[in-house]
Amino acid sequence: MQKPNILFIQVDQLAAHFLRCYGDNVCHAPNLERLAERGTLFETAYCNFPLCSPSRSSMATGKLCSEIGAYDNAAELPASIPTYADYLRSAGYKTALSGKMHFIGPDQFHGFEKRLTPDLYPADFSWVPNWGDEGKRDTNDPRSVTIAGVCERSVQIDFDDLVTYNAIQYLYDVARSSDERPFFLQVSYTHPHEPYLCRKEFWDIYDGVEIPLPSVPPLPAAEHDAHSVRLLKDFGMLDMRVTDEDILRARRAYYGSISYLDRKIGHVLDTLQAIGQSESTVIVFTSDHGEMLGERGMWFKKHFFEPSLRIPLIIAGGSFGSGRVQTPASLVDLLPTFMGIAEGPGWTSPVESLDGADLSVLLDAPEPERPIYAEYLAEATTAPIFMVRQGRYKYVHSTADPPLLFDVVVDTEERSNLAGKSEMADIEARLRALVLQRWDSSALAEAIKLSQRRRQLILRAAKQGLRPRWNHGEEPGSDVVWYRGESSYNDWAFQYLPLIEQD
Numbered sequence: 001m002q003k004p005n006i007l008f009i010q011v012d013q014l015a016a017h018f019l020r021c022y023g024d025n026v027c028h029a030p031n032l033e034r035l036a037e038r039g040t041l042f043e044t045a046y047c048n049f050p051l052c053s054p055s056r057s058s059m060a061t062g063k064l065c066s067e068i069g070a071y072d073n074a075a076e077l078p079a080s081i082p083t084y085a086d087y088l089r090s091a092g093y094k095t096a097l098s099g100k101m102h103f104i105g106p107d108q109f110h111g112f113e114k115r116l117t118p119d120l121y122p123a124d125f126s127w128v129p130n131w132g133d134e135g136k137r138d139t140n141d142p143r144s145v146t147i148a149g150v151c152e153r154s155v156q157i158d159f160d161d162l163v164t165y166n167a168i169q170y171l172y173d174v175a176r177s178s179d180e181r182p183f184f185l186q187v188s189y190t191h192p193h194e195p196y197l198c199r200k201e202f203w204d205i206y207d208g209v210e211i212p213l214p215s216v217p218p219l220p221a222a223e224h225d226a227h228s229v230r231l232l233k234d235f236g237m238l239d240m241r242v243t244d245e246d247i248l249r250a251r252r253a254y255y256g257s258i259s260y261l262d263r264k265i266g267h268v269l270d271t272l273q274a275i276g277q278s279e280s281t282v283i284v285f286t287s288d289h290g291e292m293l294g295e296r297g298m299w300f301k302k303h304f305f306e307p308s309l310r311i312p313l314i315i316a317g318g319s320f321g322s323g324r325v326q327t328p329a330s331l332v333d334l335l336p337t338f339m340g341i342a343e344g345p346g347w348t349s350p351v352e353s354l355d356g357a358d359l360s361v362l363l364d365a366p367e368p369e370r371p372i373y374a375e376y377l378a379e380a381t382t383a384p385i386f387m388v389r390q391g392r393y394k395y396v397h398s399t400a401d402p403p404l405l406f407d408v409v410v411d412t413e414e415r416s417n418l419a420g421k422s423e424m425a426d427i428e429a430r431l432r433a434l435v436l437q438r439w440d441s442s443a444l445a446e447a448i449k450l451s452q453r454r455r456q457l458i459l460r461a462a463k464q465g466l467r468p469r470w471n472h473g474e475e476p477g478s479d480v481v482w483y484r485g486e487s488s489y490n491d492w493a494f495q496y497l498p499l500i501e502q503d
Helices: 030-038 052-061 084-090 155-176 200-206 226-234 244-274 331-343 422-438 441-462 489-493
Strands: 005-011 040-042 094-099 183-188 281-287 313-316 323-325 372-376 385-390 393-398 404-407
Touching: 005 244, 005 331, 030 244, 030 281, 030 313, 052 084, 052 331, 084 094, 084 183, 084 331, 094 155, 155 183, 155 244, 200 244, 244 281, 281 331, 385 422, 393 422, 404 422
Parallel strands: 005 183, 005 281, 040 323, 094 183
Antiparallel strands: 040 313, 281 313, 372 385, 385 393, 393 404
16 A cells, blocks of 8 residues: 655644634635645644754654754754654654754754755854853844735745745646655745745735734733743843734734745645646645744743744644644654554554654544643753643743743733742642753753754854755855855845835
Protein backbone atom coordinates (compact mmCIF):
# COMPACT_ATOMS: atom_id res chain seq x y z
CA MET A 1 0.00 0.00 0.00
CA GLN A 2 1.35 3.42 -0.99
CA LYS A 3 2.22 5.63 1.93
CA PRO A 4 0.48 9.04 1.92
CA ASN A 5 2.28 12.15 0.81
CA ILE A 6 2.74 14.84 3.45
CA LEU A 7 2.45 18.56 2.68
CA PHE A 8 3.65 20.58 5.66
CA ILE A 9 2.76 24.27 5.48
CA GLN A 10 4.36 26.49 8.08
CA VAL A 11 4.05 30.22 8.62
CA ASP A 12 6.02 32.56 10.85
CA GLN A 13 4.73 34.41 13.91
CA LEU A 14 1.03 33.67 13.51
CA ALA A 15 -0.85 33.62 16.82
CA ALA A 16 -3.75 31.17 16.73
CA HIS A 17 -6.38 33.62 17.92
CA PHE A 18 -6.09 35.72 14.75
CA LEU A 19 -7.78 32.99 12.68
CA ARG A 20 -11.55 32.65 12.53
CA CYS A 21 -11.35 28.96 13.29
CA TYR A 22 -9.74 29.94 16.61
CA GLY A 23 -12.36 32.56 17.44
CA ASP A 24 -11.39 35.70 15.52
CA ASN A 25 -14.18 37.56 13.71
CA VAL A 26 -12.07 39.81 11.45
CA CYS A 27 -9.56 37.69 9.57
CA HIS A 28 -10.23 36.84 5.92
CA ALA A 29 -8.46 33.55 5.16
CA PRO A 30 -10.90 31.33 3.26
CA ASN A 31 -8.40 28.65 2.26
CA LEU A 32 -7.29 28.10 5.84
CA GLU A 33 -10.90 28.09 6.99
CA ARG A 34 -11.78 25.35 4.48
CA LEU A 35 -8.76 23.36 5.64
CA ALA A 36 -9.91 23.70 9.26
CA GLU A 37 -13.43 22.59 8.34
CA ARG A 38 -12.26 19.34 6.77
CA GLY A 39 -9.37 18.62 9.12
CA THR A 40 -8.58 18.14 12.79
CA LEU A 41 -8.00 21.37 14.70
CA PHE A 42 -5.99 21.27 17.92
CA GLU A 43 -7.52 23.83 20.26
CA THR A 44 -4.47 24.23 22.50
CA ALA A 45 -1.26 23.92 20.51
CA TYR A 46 1.95 25.56 21.72
CA CYS A 47 5.41 26.14 20.40
CA ASN A 48 8.16 24.85 22.68
CA PHE A 49 10.33 27.96 22.39
CA PRO A 50 8.88 31.35 21.38
CA LEU A 51 11.69 32.30 19.00
CA CYS A 52 12.23 31.38 15.34
CA SER A 53 15.31 29.18 15.02
CA PRO A 54 15.05 27.33 18.36
CA SER A 55 11.36 26.65 17.79
CA ARG A 56 12.12 25.09 14.42
CA SER A 57 15.01 23.06 15.84
CA SER A 58 12.86 21.52 18.58
CA MET A 59 10.08 20.94 16.06
CA ALA A 60 12.43 19.27 13.57
CA THR A 61 14.04 16.94 16.12
CA GLY A 62 11.10 16.25 18.44
CA LYS A 63 13.27 17.31 21.37
CA LEU A 64 13.42 20.41 23.57
CA CYS A 65 16.17 22.86 22.70
CA SER A 66 17.84 22.49 26.09
CA GLU A 67 18.56 18.87 25.16
CA ILE A 68 20.07 19.57 21.75
CA GLY A 69 21.96 22.82 22.40
CA ALA A 70 19.78 25.00 20.13
CA TYR A 71 19.62 27.79 22.67
CA ASP A 72 18.89 30.87 20.53
CA ASN A 73 18.76 32.30 17.01
CA ALA A 74 22.47 31.71 16.54
CA ALA A 75 22.84 28.23 18.04
CA GLU A 76 23.79 25.37 15.75
CA LEU A 77 21.48 22.44 15.19
CA PRO A 78 23.92 19.51 15.31
CA ALA A 79 24.03 17.43 12.15
CA SER A 80 24.21 14.33 14.35
CA ILE A 81 20.65 14.75 15.65
CA PRO A 82 18.06 13.25 13.27
CA THR A 83 15.15 15.40 12.11
CA TYR A 84 11.75 14.45 10.74
CA ALA A 85 13.28 14.76 7.28
CA ASP A 86 15.88 12.12 8.21
CA TYR A 87 13.28 9.80 9.69
CA LEU A 88 10.92 10.20 6.74
CA ARG A 89 13.71 9.75 4.23
CA SER A 90 14.69 6.52 5.95
CA ALA A 91 11.01 5.49 5.69
CA GLY A 92 11.09 5.86 1.92
CA TYR A 93 10.07 9.49 1.38
CA LYS A 94 11.61 12.06 -0.94
CA THR A 95 12.01 15.21 1.10
CA ALA A 96 12.08 18.84 -0.04
CA LEU A 97 11.97 22.24 1.63
CA SER A 98 10.74 25.44 0.02
CA GLY A 99 11.26 28.43 2.27
CA LYS A 100 12.54 29.36 5.69
CA MET A 101 13.89 26.82 8.16
CA HIS A 102 16.48 29.00 9.91
CA PHE A 103 19.01 26.21 10.35
CA ILE A 104 22.19 27.46 12.05
CA GLY A 105 25.46 25.75 11.16
CA PRO A 106 27.19 24.32 8.08
CA ASP A 107 24.60 21.54 7.65
CA GLN A 108 21.81 23.34 5.82
CA PHE A 109 19.88 20.23 4.77
CA HIS A 110 19.29 18.10 7.88
CA GLY A 111 17.66 15.30 5.93
CA PHE A 112 16.09 17.31 3.11
CA GLU A 113 17.15 16.00 -0.28
CA LYS A 114 16.37 19.33 -1.90
CA ARG A 115 16.20 22.91 -0.73
CA LEU A 116 14.23 24.83 -3.31
CA THR A 117 14.94 28.39 -2.09
CA PRO A 118 17.54 30.32 -0.11
CA ASP A 119 16.88 30.99 3.55
CA LEU A 120 15.89 34.45 4.68
CA TYR A 121 18.30 34.76 7.62
CA PRO A 122 21.98 34.06 8.28
CA ALA A 123 23.10 30.50 9.03
CA ASP A 124 26.12 31.63 11.07
CA PHE A 125 26.51 33.01 14.61
CA SER A 126 25.47 36.59 13.74
CA TRP A 127 22.82 36.75 16.46
CA VAL A 128 24.67 35.10 19.35
CA PRO A 129 23.47 36.59 22.67
CA ASN A 130 25.69 37.71 25.52
CA TRP A 131 23.86 37.32 28.82
CA GLY A 132 24.35 40.33 31.06
CA ASP A 133 25.82 42.55 28.34
CA GLU A 134 23.56 42.49 25.29
CA GLY A 135 24.77 45.78 23.84
CA LYS A 136 22.77 47.70 21.26
CA ARG A 137 19.74 45.74 20.08
CA ASP A 138 19.85 44.81 16.39
CA THR A 139 16.38 43.27 16.16
CA ASN A 140 12.99 44.66 17.19
CA ASP A 141 12.58 48.34 17.92
CA PRO A 142 9.74 50.89 17.95
CA ARG A 143 9.75 51.00 14.16
CA SER A 144 7.76 47.75 14.35
CA VAL A 145 4.77 49.96 15.08
CA THR A 146 5.65 53.27 13.49
CA ILE A 147 6.71 51.81 10.12
CA ALA A 148 3.67 49.73 9.24
CA GLY A 149 0.87 49.68 6.73
CA VAL A 150 0.82 49.48 2.94
CA CYS A 151 3.79 48.80 0.68
CA GLU A 152 4.25 47.99 -2.97
CA ARG A 153 6.96 45.43 -2.27
CA SER A 154 9.14 44.14 0.55
CA VAL A 155 11.88 41.53 0.78
CA GLN A 156 9.45 39.34 2.73
CA ILE A 157 7.00 39.47 -0.16
CA ASP A 158 9.83 38.64 -2.56
CA PHE A 159 10.68 35.66 -0.40
CA ASP A 160 7.19 34.24 0.03
CA ASP A 161 6.40 34.67 -3.67
CA LEU A 162 9.56 32.66 -4.39
CA VAL A 163 8.59 30.02 -1.83
CA THR A 164 5.20 29.57 -3.48
CA TYR A 165 6.55 29.48 -7.02
CA ASN A 166 9.14 26.82 -6.21
CA ALA A 167 6.72 24.72 -4.15
CA ILE A 168 4.26 24.68 -7.05
CA GLN A 169 7.01 23.81 -9.51
CA TYR A 170 8.15 20.98 -7.25
CA LEU A 171 4.65 19.52 -7.17
CA TYR A 172 4.47 19.59 -10.97
CA ASP A 173 7.91 17.97 -11.13
CA VAL A 174 6.68 15.24 -8.76
CA ALA A 175 3.71 14.59 -11.04
CA ARG A 176 6.03 14.09 -14.03
CA SER A 177 8.68 12.11 -12.17
CA SER A 178 9.32 8.38 -12.44
CA ASP A 179 10.36 8.40 -8.77
CA GLU A 180 7.45 6.59 -7.10
CA ARG A 181 8.39 7.41 -3.53
CA PRO A 182 5.81 9.47 -1.61
CA PHE A 183 6.83 13.08 -1.01
CA PHE A 184 7.28 15.15 2.09
CA LEU A 185 7.24 18.81 1.08
CA GLN A 186 7.64 21.56 3.65
CA VAL A 187 6.44 24.97 2.45
CA SER A 188 7.64 27.52 4.97
CA TYR A 189 6.67 31.19 4.77
CA THR A 190 8.02 34.24 6.59
CA HIS A 191 4.75 36.21 6.84
CA PRO A 192 3.08 37.53 8.97
CA HIS A 193 6.39 38.19 10.80
CA GLU A 194 7.11 41.90 11.24
CA PRO A 195 7.61 44.40 9.61
CA TYR A 196 3.84 44.74 9.50
CA LEU A 197 3.51 45.60 5.83
CA CYS A 198 1.18 44.30 3.14
CA ARG A 199 0.20 45.17 -0.39
CA LYS A 200 -2.81 47.41 -1.02
CA GLU A 201 -4.87 44.50 -2.39
CA PHE A 202 -4.79 42.80 1.01
CA TRP A 203 -4.96 46.03 3.00
CA ASP A 204 -8.20 46.87 1.20
CA ILE A 205 -9.84 43.63 2.32
CA TYR A 206 -10.14 45.27 5.75
CA ASP A 207 -11.47 48.60 4.52
CA GLY A 208 -14.30 49.56 6.85
CA VAL A 209 -13.67 46.56 9.11
CA GLU A 210 -13.35 47.32 12.81
CA ILE A 211 -9.87 46.12 13.75
CA PRO A 212 -9.70 45.47 17.50
CA LEU A 213 -7.16 47.19 19.71
CA PRO A 214 -5.11 44.99 22.08
CA SER A 215 -7.23 43.69 24.94
CA VAL A 216 -4.50 44.60 27.45
CA PRO A 217 -3.09 48.13 26.97
CA PRO A 218 0.55 49.11 27.57
CA LEU A 219 1.34 48.69 31.26
CA PRO A 220 3.66 50.63 33.57
CA ALA A 221 6.82 48.80 34.62
CA ALA A 222 5.40 48.06 38.07
CA GLU A 223 2.56 46.02 36.54
CA HIS A 224 4.81 43.94 34.29
CA ASP A 225 6.55 40.72 35.30
CA ALA A 226 10.37 40.75 35.37
CA HIS A 227 10.88 39.11 31.97
CA SER A 228 8.47 41.52 30.25
CA VAL A 229 10.39 44.48 31.71
CA ARG A 230 13.69 43.12 30.39
CA LEU A 231 12.26 42.51 26.93
CA LEU A 232 10.64 45.93 26.71
CA LYS A 233 13.82 47.65 27.92
CA ASP A 234 15.91 45.60 25.53
CA PHE A 235 13.84 46.72 22.55
CA GLY A 236 13.40 50.33 23.68
CA MET A 237 9.66 49.87 24.20
CA LEU A 238 9.23 50.21 27.97
CA ASP A 239 6.83 53.09 28.62
CA MET A 240 6.60 53.62 24.86
CA ARG A 241 3.27 55.14 23.93
CA VAL A 242 2.01 55.09 20.39
CA THR A 243 -1.28 56.33 19.02
CA ASP A 244 -4.27 54.10 18.46
CA GLU A 245 -3.91 54.99 14.78
CA ASP A 246 -0.38 53.51 14.70
CA ILE A 247 -1.52 50.39 16.55
CA LEU A 248 -4.48 49.81 14.27
CA ARG A 249 -2.37 50.35 11.17
CA ALA A 250 0.13 47.69 12.31
CA ARG A 251 -2.62 45.25 13.26
CA ARG A 252 -4.47 45.81 9.99
CA ALA A 253 -1.28 45.10 8.05
CA TYR A 254 -0.83 41.93 10.11
CA TYR A 255 -4.31 40.81 9.08
CA GLY A 256 -3.49 41.77 5.50
CA SER A 257 -0.36 39.63 5.64
CA ILE A 258 -2.44 36.65 6.80
CA SER A 259 -4.78 37.17 3.84
CA TYR A 260 -1.78 37.37 1.51
CA LEU A 261 -0.49 34.09 2.94
CA ASP A 262 -3.89 32.50 2.56
CA ARG A 263 -3.84 33.36 -1.15
CA LYS A 264 -0.40 31.78 -1.55
CA ILE A 265 -1.44 28.67 0.36
CA GLY A 266 -4.50 28.42 -1.85
CA HIS A 267 -2.27 28.35 -4.93
CA VAL A 268 -0.29 25.43 -3.47
CA LEU A 269 -3.45 23.52 -2.53
CA ASP A 270 -4.91 24.14 -6.00
CA THR A 271 -1.77 22.66 -7.53
CA LEU A 272 -2.05 19.60 -5.31
CA GLN A 273 -5.57 19.18 -6.65
CA ALA A 274 -4.45 19.75 -10.25
CA ILE A 275 -1.89 16.93 -10.14
CA GLY A 276 -4.42 14.54 -8.63
CA GLN A 277 -2.72 14.18 -5.25
CA SER A 278 -5.21 15.82 -2.87
CA GLU A 279 -6.78 12.58 -1.71
CA SER A 280 -3.43 10.87 -1.17
CA THR A 281 -1.80 13.74 0.76
CA VAL A 282 -2.02 14.62 4.45
CA ILE A 283 -1.81 18.39 4.95
CA VAL A 284 -0.38 19.87 8.14
CA PHE A 285 -0.59 23.59 8.89
CA THR A 286 1.03 25.44 11.78
CA SER A 287 3.23 28.38 12.83
CA ASP A 288 6.63 28.40 14.53
CA HIS A 289 5.35 30.65 17.36
CA GLY A 290 2.87 33.43 18.02
CA GLU A 291 3.02 37.22 18.31
CA MET A 292 2.01 39.67 21.06
CA LEU A 293 1.01 42.33 18.47
CA GLY A 294 0.71 45.13 20.98
CA GLU A 295 -0.74 43.23 23.93
CA ARG A 296 0.71 44.84 27.09
CA GLY A 297 2.61 47.18 24.76
CA MET A 298 4.71 44.24 23.47
CA TRP A 299 5.43 43.90 19.73
CA PHE A 300 7.36 40.64 19.61
CA LYS A 301 7.22 37.06 20.94
CA LYS A 302 9.83 35.69 23.42
CA HIS A 303 7.39 35.31 26.34
CA PHE A 304 5.00 32.61 27.55
CA PHE A 305 1.80 34.60 27.33
CA GLU A 306 -0.84 32.95 25.15
CA PRO A 307 -0.50 35.27 22.11
CA SER A 308 3.23 34.49 21.95
CA LEU A 309 3.02 30.77 22.70
CA ARG A 310 -0.27 29.49 21.26
CA ILE A 311 -0.20 28.54 17.59
CA PRO A 312 -2.63 27.13 15.04
CA LEU A 313 -2.33 23.42 14.32
CA ILE A 314 -4.56 21.80 11.71
CA ILE A 315 -4.08 18.34 10.18
CA ALA A 316 -6.26 17.17 7.30
CA GLY A 317 -6.23 13.79 5.60
CA GLY A 318 -5.57 10.19 6.53
CA SER A 319 -6.96 9.47 9.99
CA PHE A 320 -7.34 13.20 10.69
CA GLY A 321 -10.93 13.92 9.75
CA SER A 322 -13.15 16.85 10.63
CA GLY A 323 -13.13 17.69 14.33
CA ARG A 324 -11.58 19.63 17.18
CA VAL A 325 -9.21 18.17 19.78
CA GLN A 326 -8.96 19.50 23.32
CA THR A 327 -5.83 17.56 24.31
CA PRO A 328 -2.87 19.97 24.48
CA ALA A 329 -0.24 19.55 21.75
CA SER A 330 3.05 21.18 20.87
CA LEU A 331 5.50 21.32 17.99
CA VAL A 332 7.69 18.51 19.30
CA ASP A 333 4.71 16.26 18.51
CA LEU A 334 5.13 16.82 14.78
CA LEU A 335 8.03 14.41 14.20
CA PRO A 336 6.26 11.38 15.74
CA THR A 337 3.01 12.47 14.09
CA PHE A 338 4.64 12.60 10.66
CA MET A 339 6.07 9.16 11.30
CA GLY A 340 2.70 7.89 12.51
CA ILE A 341 1.25 9.04 9.18
CA ALA A 342 4.06 7.27 7.35
CA GLU A 343 4.39 4.07 9.38
CA GLY A 344 1.16 3.70 11.35
CA PRO A 345 -0.39 5.22 14.49
CA GLY A 346 1.54 5.10 17.73
CA TRP A 347 5.00 5.23 16.16
CA THR A 348 7.93 5.66 18.53
CA SER A 349 11.55 6.29 17.65
CA PRO A 350 13.81 3.22 17.44
CA VAL A 351 16.78 5.51 18.11
CA GLU A 352 16.00 7.49 21.26
CA SER A 353 13.25 8.84 23.46
CA LEU A 354 11.54 11.92 22.03
CA ASP A 355 9.71 14.71 23.84
CA GLY A 356 6.64 14.51 21.60
CA ALA A 357 4.06 11.88 20.71
CA ASP A 358 2.06 10.83 17.67
CA LEU A 359 -1.03 13.03 17.80
CA SER A 360 -3.17 10.51 15.93
CA VAL A 361 -3.42 8.39 19.08
CA LEU A 362 -5.08 11.32 20.86
CA LEU A 363 -8.01 11.38 18.45
CA ASP A 364 -9.74 8.53 20.25
CA ALA A 365 -7.92 8.75 23.60
CA PRO A 366 -7.90 12.37 24.77
CA GLU A 367 -5.52 13.43 27.55
CA PRO A 368 -6.75 16.80 28.88
CA GLU A 369 -4.13 16.81 31.66
CA ARG A 370 -1.23 16.10 29.32
CA PRO A 371 1.59 18.51 30.30
CA ILE A 372 3.15 20.75 27.66
CA TYR A 373 6.63 22.19 28.13
CA ALA A 374 8.33 25.28 26.74
CA GLU A 375 11.54 27.15 27.46
CA TYR A 376 13.28 30.44 26.75
CA LEU A 377 17.08 30.45 26.74
CA ALA A 378 17.94 33.33 24.42
CA GLU A 379 18.60 37.08 24.74
CA ALA A 380 17.12 39.47 27.33
CA THR A 381 17.47 37.06 30.21
CA THR A 382 20.23 36.03 32.60
CA ALA A 383 18.93 32.55 33.40
CA PRO A 384 16.82 29.89 31.69
CA ILE A 385 13.06 30.40 31.88
CA PHE A 386 10.74 27.39 31.83
CA MET A 387 7.01 26.91 31.29
CA VAL A 388 4.70 24.00 31.96
CA ARG A 389 1.01 24.00 31.05
CA GLN A 390 -1.14 21.30 32.59
CA GLY A 391 -4.89 21.42 32.44
CA ARG A 392 -6.08 24.96 33.02
CA TYR A 393 -2.88 26.14 34.71
CA LYS A 394 0.29 27.62 33.26
CA TYR A 395 3.40 27.93 35.42
CA VAL A 396 6.54 29.93 34.54
CA HIS A 397 9.73 29.36 36.52
CA SER A 398 13.21 30.89 36.56
CA THR A 399 15.90 31.18 39.19
CA ALA A 400 16.24 34.88 38.25
CA ASP A 401 12.58 35.90 38.38
CA PRO A 402 9.55 35.49 40.65
CA PRO A 403 7.29 32.65 39.46
CA LEU A 404 4.13 33.17 37.44
CA LEU A 405 1.01 31.04 37.71
CA PHE A 406 -2.12 31.65 35.65
CA ASP A 407 -5.49 29.99 35.34
CA VAL A 408 -5.77 30.53 31.59
CA VAL A 409 -9.39 29.35 31.47
CA VAL A 410 -10.86 32.09 33.66
CA ASP A 411 -8.02 34.62 33.37
CA THR A 412 -7.69 34.67 29.59
CA GLU A 413 -5.63 37.88 29.65
CA GLU A 414 -3.19 36.43 32.23
CA ARG A 415 -3.46 39.46 34.49
CA SER A 416 -3.79 37.68 37.85
CA ASN A 417 -0.60 35.97 39.03
CA LEU A 418 -1.64 33.19 41.42
CA ALA A 419 1.91 32.23 42.44
CA GLY A 420 2.45 32.48 46.17
CA LYS A 421 -1.23 32.42 47.08
CA SER A 422 -1.94 29.95 49.87
CA GLU A 423 -5.00 28.46 48.17
CA MET A 424 -2.84 27.66 45.10
CA ALA A 425 0.10 26.15 47.00
CA ASP A 426 -0.59 22.53 46.03
CA ILE A 427 -1.01 23.33 42.34
CA GLU A 428 2.07 25.54 42.30
CA ALA A 429 4.13 22.85 44.05
CA ARG A 430 2.96 20.19 41.58
CA LEU A 431 3.87 22.29 38.55
CA ARG A 432 7.16 23.39 40.07
CA ALA A 433 8.02 19.72 40.64
CA LEU A 434 7.42 19.03 36.93
CA VAL A 435 9.84 21.83 36.06
CA LEU A 436 12.54 20.65 38.48
CA GLN A 437 12.14 17.07 37.29
CA ARG A 438 12.73 18.05 33.66
CA TRP A 439 15.40 20.76 33.90
CA ASP A 440 18.59 21.41 35.86
CA SER A 441 18.62 25.19 35.60
CA SER A 442 22.11 25.73 37.04
CA ALA A 443 23.84 23.21 34.80
CA LEU A 444 21.91 24.43 31.77
CA ALA A 445 22.83 28.07 32.46
CA GLU A 446 26.53 27.20 32.59
CA ALA A 447 26.28 25.26 29.32
CA ILE A 448 24.51 28.20 27.65
CA LYS A 449 27.06 30.77 28.82
CA LEU A 450 29.95 28.57 27.65
CA SER A 451 28.24 28.14 24.28
CA GLN A 452 27.79 31.91 24.00
CA ARG A 453 31.49 32.57 24.73
CA ARG A 454 32.58 30.00 22.17
CA ARG A 455 30.32 31.35 19.46
CA GLN A 456 31.24 34.97 20.17
CA LEU A 457 34.92 34.10 19.65
CA ILE A 458 34.15 32.26 16.41
CA LEU A 459 32.06 35.18 15.16
CA ARG A 460 34.83 37.68 15.96
CA ALA A 461 37.31 35.51 14.11
CA ALA A 462 35.00 35.13 11.11
CA LYS A 463 34.83 38.90 10.71
CA GLN A 464 38.56 39.05 10.06
CA GLY A 465 39.14 38.85 6.33
CA LEU A 466 36.60 37.19 4.04
CA ARG A 467 33.61 36.17 6.13
CA PRO A 468 32.40 32.61 5.47
CA ARG A 469 28.85 31.86 4.37
CA TRP A 470 27.09 28.74 5.60
CA ASN A 471 23.87 29.53 3.77
CA HIS A 472 23.51 26.86 1.12
CA GLY A 473 24.44 27.76 -2.44
CA GLU A 474 26.22 30.99 -1.48
CA GLU A 475 29.88 31.94 -1.71
CA PRO A 476 31.59 34.23 0.81
CA GLY A 477 30.92 37.85 -0.08
CA SER A 478 28.21 37.02 -2.61
CA ASP A 479 25.51 39.66 -3.02
CA VAL A 480 22.01 38.53 -2.03
CA VAL A 481 18.88 40.41 -1.00
CA TRP A 482 18.32 38.18 2.04
CA TYR A 483 19.68 39.17 5.45
CA ARG A 484 23.13 37.77 6.17
CA GLY A 485 24.18 39.51 9.41
CA GLU A 486 26.63 41.84 7.70
CA SER A 487 24.68 45.04 8.41
CA SER A 488 21.97 46.18 10.82
CA TYR A 489 18.96 43.87 10.74
CA ASN A 490 16.63 46.69 11.76
CA ASP A 491 17.81 48.88 8.90
CA TRP A 492 17.48 45.99 6.44
CA ALA A 493 14.07 44.89 7.67
CA PHE A 494 12.39 48.28 7.39
CA GLN A 495 13.48 49.02 3.84
CA TYR A 496 10.61 48.54 1.44
CA LEU A 497 9.25 49.86 -1.83
CA PRO A 498 6.44 52.28 -0.98
CA LEU A 499 3.11 52.35 -2.76
CA ILE A 500 2.96 55.06 -5.41
CA GLU A 501 -0.52 56.48 -5.39
CA GLN A 502 -1.95 56.91 -8.89
CA ASP A 503 -3.84 60.08 -9.84
